Amino acid sequence: MAKQKYYVVWEGKQPGVYDTWAACKAQTDQYAGAKYKSYESKAAAEAAYRAGWKGNWGSSAGGASKSKSGSSGRSAGMETSEEVDYDSISVDVGTRGNPGPVEYKGVDTRTGEVLFSVGPISKGTNNLGEFLAIVHALAYLKKEGSNKTVYTDSVNAMKWLKQKKVATTLPRDNSTEEIWLMIDRAEQWLRTNTYTNKVLKWQTKQWGEIKADYGRK
Numbered sequence: 001m002a003k004q005k006y007y008v009v010w011e012g013k014q015p016g017v018y019d020t021w022a023a024c025k026a027q028t029d030q031y032a033g034a035k036y037k038s039y040e041s042k043a044a045a046e047a048a049y050r051a052g053w054k055g056n057w058g059s060s061a062g063g064a065s066k067s068k069s070g071s072s073g074r075s076a077g078m079e080t081s082e083e084v085d086y087d088s089i090s091v092d093v094g095t096r097g098n099p100g101p102v103e104y105k106g107v108d109t110r111t112g113e114v115l116f117s118v119g120p121i122s123k124g125t126n127n128l129g130e131f132l133a134i135v136h137a138l139a140y141l142k143k144e145g146s147n148k149t150v151y152t153d154s155v156n157a158m159k160w161l162k163q164k165k166v167a168t169t170l171p172r173d174n175s176t177e178e179i180w181l182m183i184d185r186a187e188q189w190l191r192t193n194t195y196t197n198k199v200l201k202w203q204t205k206q207w208g209e210i211k212a213d214y215g216r217k
Contacts, residue, residue, distance in 0.1 A: 006045035009209070010037040010053035017045045025215050028208070030112045033086070036208040048204065084207055085200075086110040088149035089137045093129035094214030095216075099170055102126070102179065104133035105210045111152060116140060124179035125170055130154035132179075133212075134161055135186040138195050151202040153210050158199060164190040 007024035009015050012034045018024045019042070028034035035053045039045040088109045095102050103119025116136060121129070131150075134157055136151045152158060160166045165187055172180050202210040 005038045005040065006042045007036060008045050008049045009034070009036045010049065015049075017042070017064050021208055021209065021213075021215055025209070025213070033110075034055050037058060038204075038208060047213050050190065084109070085149045088151055089115060089141065089210040090151040091130070091133035091137050092153065092210050092212035093133060094127050095124075095126050095129065097178075099123055099125050102129040103214075104129045106133060106135070106137045106150075107216075109211050112211055120180070121179050123175045125168060127156045127160075128168060128179055128183060129168060131166055132156035132182055132186055133161050134158070134199060135189055138199075139141065139193070140198055141191055141196055141197055142193065147196055149198045149200055151200055151210060152203045153204055155201065158201065161190070161199060163205065 004019070005021070007018045007021060009018065009027045012024075012027035012031050014027050016027075017108045018027070021038075024038075026037055028036050037048070039048060040125055086109050090109045091104060091106045091108045093102060093104045101120040101122060102124035103117070103121065105117040107113060108115060118132070118136065119129075130152055130198065131154075134150055134152050136155075139148070141148055166183055170176055170179075
């Protein structure tokens with residue numbers, strides 16, 4: 001059974017402490033500059049709420065400043081940041097079973113607006129969906145001529161992105177044909193395209209759930 005979590009919303013539609021992710025998400029979706037974070041106990045959450053978001057949520061006074069790193073290019077794309085770059089796309093996956101049906105989407109990190117959504121794909125894994133979501137975001141941004149950052153909460157997908165190839169035990173058979181065709185196209189895109197967008201790890205413990213989260217906790 002999943003351990004109970006408590007969610008602090010410092011800045012949202014109705015600040016407070018919530019005992020479900022759905023309640024927290026209702027207060028932060030479509031709210032620019034939302035500041036929220038999960039805690040393992042109600043006491044810790046209430047103490048953090050009373051203390052305020054500074055020192056708990058992050059170090060950015062405005063919550064919308066960019067990463068301080070000045071480097072760029074693909075090698076820089078695997079960095080992390082202590083501050084959220086809200087001028088970005090966040091991606092995430094929704095699965096029902098692993099493996100099982102997979103869907104993914106990319107949203108505007110600041111507003112939560114859905115920029116693209118794919119699925120459900122008949123059968124795949126969470127990490128494969130995360131990989132596809134990142135590549136989709138990069139292709140989307142390249143078409144738009146945008147150098148925006150892409151956020152993901154999947155370390156494996158970031159590793160595969162760097163290698164331009166997935167490493168999965170999911171077999172190629174009739175039940176997985178759909179996702180493997182998409183993976184093949186994504187890997188081909190990476191081999192034949194370049195990008196300067198940063199792909200960064202979303203710091204869930206520090207910032208709360210990623211904006212593209214499906215809320216299936």
